[in-house]
Amino acid sequence: MQTEEEILKIKKVKNTAVRTVVLRHLLAQEKAQSLKDIENALAYTDRSSIFRTLKTFEENKVIHSIEDGSGMTKYAVCAEGCNCEPKDLHYHFYCTNCSKTFCLVDLPIPHIKLPENFKLHQANMVVKGLCDKCNK
Amino acid sequence: MQTEEEILKIKKVKNTAVRTVVLRHLLAQEKAQSLKDIENALAYTDRSSIFRTLKTFEENKVIHSIEDGSGMTKYAVCAEGCNCEPKDLHYHFYCTNCSKTFCLVDLPIPHIKLPENFKLHQANMVVKGLCDKCNK
DNA sequence: TAATGTTTGCAATCGAGTTGCGCTAATACC
DNA sequence: GGTATTAGCGCAACTCGATTGCAAACATTA
Ligand SMILES: [Mn+2]
Ligand SMILES: [Mn+2]
Ligand SMILES: [Zn+2]
Ligand SMILES: [Zn+2]
Numbered sequence: 001m002q003t004e005e006e007i008l009k010i011k012k013v014k015n016t017a018v019r020t021v022v023l024r025h026l027l028a029q030e031k032a033q034s035l036k037d038i039e040n041a042l043a044y045t046d047r048s049s050i051f052r053t054l055k056t057f058e059e060n061k062v063i064h065s066i067e068d069g070s071g072m073t074k075y076a077v078c079a080e081g082c083n084c085e086p087k088d089l090h091y092h093f094y095c096t097n098c099s100k101t102f103c104l105v106d107l108p109i110p111h112i113k114l115p116e117n118f119k120l121h122q123a124n125m126v127v128k129g130l131c132d133k134c135n136k
Numbered sequence: 137m138q139t140e141e142e143i144l145k146i147k148k149v150k151n152t153a154v155r156t157v158v159l160r161h162l163l164a165q166e167k168a169q170s171l172k173d174i175e176n177a178l179a180y181t182d183r184s185s186i187f188r189t190l191k192t193f194e195e196n197k198v199i200h201s202i203e204d205g206s207g208m209t210k211y212a213v214c215a216e217g218c219n220c221e222p223k224d225l226h227y228h229f230y231c232t233n234c235s236k237t238f239c240l241v242d243l244p245i246p247h248i249k250l251p252e253n254f255k256l257h258q259a260n261m262v263v264k265g266l267c268d269k270c271n272k
Numbered sequence: 273t274a275a276t277g278t279t280t281g282c283a284a285t286c287g288a289g290t291t292g293c294g295c296t297a298a299t300a301c302c
Numbered sequence: 303g304g305t306a307t308t309a310g311c312g313c314a315a316c317t318c319g320a321t322t323g324c325a326a327a328c329a330t331t332a
Contacts, residue, residue, distance in 0.1 A: 046281045117268035124262045132253035182312045
């Protein structure tokens with residue numbers, strides 16, 4: 001497991017107080033976090049600072065974002081070695097009962113045969129249903 | 137190709153003026169439409185009426201919605217025989233250049249082996265990149 | 273140190289989505 | 303047909319996540 005400092009160094013993002021604490025928070029979660037989740041957890045850090053930090057992180061591939069249909073974009077730390085390329089894409093699971101969103105990093109996306117002349121760059125793959133805790 | 141009246145009858149949705157014109161518009165498009173797209177196209181129909189129409193259509197599986205990450209939910213008419221079940225799920229393509237979102241109905245989603253005890257109900261699968269027209 | 277660039281906090285704004293409400297049209301009931 | 307009830311519609315207001323302008327604080331460079 002890499003520390004916040006190591007990750008930021010590898011991804012060439014300058015370390016600051018806000019960046020460290022946001023990244024630390026993201027690393028400590030099992031579920032993907034919304035801006036509001038982070039804002040609530042970091043009571044003394046301003047929302048717009050967190051917002052801009054998330055943008056910076058995403059641009060530099062420290063994290064990736066997930067549109068799970070809940071109305072709030074979620075964020076999760078990229079796995080070690082991830083470069084947000086097609087080979088790094090994975091499914092996400094959104095539990096319609098507990099509203100948690102997870103990265104299914106062990107479930108790589110199969111090769112998608114797009115129509116002639118289409119070019120794949122990114123993907124937002126969200127599978128919805130019940131997570132193991134809610135599926136009783 | 138089914139007419140608006142036929143589709144609404146099959147899906148047991150009462151026909152009204154707004155519903156007919158919204159469905160007709162959706163049927164005539166090659167790309168999935170946002171609420172704003174429809175509002176712009178139907179200049180004399182109120183936004184909230186279109187909004188509620190879309191909700192009704194979605195609840196009754198006349199259309200399905202797509203979260204393509206553009207910030208606006210897109211809507212597309214379900215294929216004939218579609219019941220919005222896992223077997224009916226398909227990929228969507230969002231062109232990052234021209235911002236068009238398409239249903240790739242001929243590209244069914246492969247079986248997804250979720251972790252133990254997870255239950256799949258729905259999915260929002262969006263592949264992003266360049267469409268054939270923009271990939272020169 | 274002074275100049276320059278970057279990050280942060282605060283407040284304001286944006287905009288897609290949603291809702292309350294009164295009016296009208298459609299349907300059900302007598 | 304006539305009246306009560308329900309459903310759909312249009313307008314305006316509102317919600318709330320996301321985004322931005324700006325000035326102060328901080329870091330880097332010359
Ligand atoms: Mn992920
Ligand atoms: Mn579709
Ligand atoms: Zn759950
Ligand atoms: Zn395109």
